[in-house]
Amino acid sequence: MAFWSSQTLKAKLPTLITPYDPDKIEQASYTLRIGREIFITKDHRNSNSQHTKKILSIDEAFVIPPGQFAFLLTEESVKIPDNAIAFISMKARLKYKGLVNISGFHVDPGFSGKLLYSVYNAGPTPINLQHNLPIFLIWYASLDETDLQPRTSQGFSDIPIDVINQVSADEIYSLQALSSEFRELNFNISQKITQLEHNTCEQLDKINRTNNEARRWVDWTKYGVTTIISLLFVFLLYISSSVISVGKFIFEQKEDLKYVIEYAKHFDDYKDTSISLEKQKKDLELLSEKQSSIEAELNTLKKNHPRLFNRNRD
Template sequence: MTPRKQTDGRVDGTPQHVQDTGGAITMPTIVTGQRLLAAVRDQTFIRGGEETCVEGAKYDLRMGNRLLKAGGGPIDVMKLTETQRSALFIDPGEVAFVLTEEVLNLPNTMAAMLSPKRKLSHEGILVLGGFFIDPLYRGNLLVGLYNFSTTRWPLRPRKKLIAAVFYVLEEGEIDTFPQPESISDFPDDVVRLMQNYQPIRLEGLRDAIRATQQEVTSLKNEVREQDDWKKEFREDLGNVLQGIRALKEEVKKLTDGLENEKSLRVSGDQDLHRDFVKIESRFGQLEQQKDHRRTVKIAIFAAVIGALVTVVVSAVLLGLRHWL
């Protein structure tokens, strides 16, 4: 399949910096040596730089005076006292942002590639950010610094951070490029991010890892003891089932006893009812006998009274006769 030609004459699949110009392959030209020194001296595409930062084919961009740490706003190091400056560090596990001392002013014929300084990684610092600078970029560079070591890293302006290699584009690569967004101070979204940012301390990570290791060890022990646990569980389950069977027997005995008690109580109630009827009948008879006896007593009492009255009357009459 024949590669499709693009409108700029570049063949699909060919790197953008390699052009096919009638069979002759050309590449962007790297700005080196005296041309870099001249750019620094003349303040052309590198402004605010120093000649000592030129190293062969690259220029070392340095940390500027503007810093941004967690929980606060931008810091201007020049406005701090020496004591305050000496207290500026990136703690282990923390991220900070800085602006470069240099300001780039790239024409539309130039681009730049960035690479972190190797010594930073030796010090436990990881550089965060983009590593390609588009043509027409004008401004400082925003650089993120992450401390992955176990020691504090001092924030010192003028320290070399990133090596920049500048390329002059070939005629076939030059185009009407859009104007990139320039940076002269920390963007608002980055400031808001850092105000709410809480660093993850390595001590906390170590504690979490240690706790996780302990949990894993505990789980391993539980797995090893699983057979013993199953055996104990089976024994306990057997004891529970045996207890349930014994409980069922006791419940059956209790149920049978309650049924017997119910039958006995029904029979006893019937006997008690019969006895009550007999007693009630006997009381009726006694009441009748009592009434009869009362009648006899009254008759006897009346007879006695009558006899006494007769005797008394007779005596009185006899006395009267004798007196007369």
């Protein structure tokens, strides 16, 4: 098996690749372009992303997000003779960004149609592409003889629905996306642990404060009970002392009490005597008032009849 040189490609490819451009031949390979029909798996982080085929306008750009698959149909149709085989790949500049060809690396003898590239963005950043962008490479090689069992089915004219249905509509993660998810999950767990520790410390502080308040309450209760008992004891001692003092006083003043009792017996007589004296006092006051009245009348008569009183003197 021998790979075709650039000269051989220029001689044979005009009938094998449509549309053909001789400027696309270099280093014994031919560069194919991105066609108008594409499919990209749905990016759940983008609300505008859809799990469906798309027909691009001329030179329209599109993006393959990190961790997403894409089916890219070539703009050119290719034919592989029965006595040859082809190998396919992508430009190195896209591989360096993380775009990986996962559709296979050869084209069967007898193939005729557009090539369907299945690619995966394994890189950390979105990859921007567009219609007519020359990124696919194809090499031809001759077999030692014509293959008697070449491919008989036609190649692709569009992206088959059954191929799309084999790709999950659920979110597909790249290593970068998984790493980001892991970091976010780790951060959230750390935050929750920190919050839990904070809440636990707050609860412990609250329990300690409650215990301290309970201890203070118990201490104050003990102090209050002790104080009350002490005051009751002192009060009882005071009452006992007072009772003893009163008893002693009564015992010592026994004779005086006898005198008081005797005085109380004669109190009624004294009361009657006092009432009689009061009555006599009032009578004397009445007599004094009458005397004053008589003297006033005599003075009036003296003023009115002085001769009468002078005659009596003679």
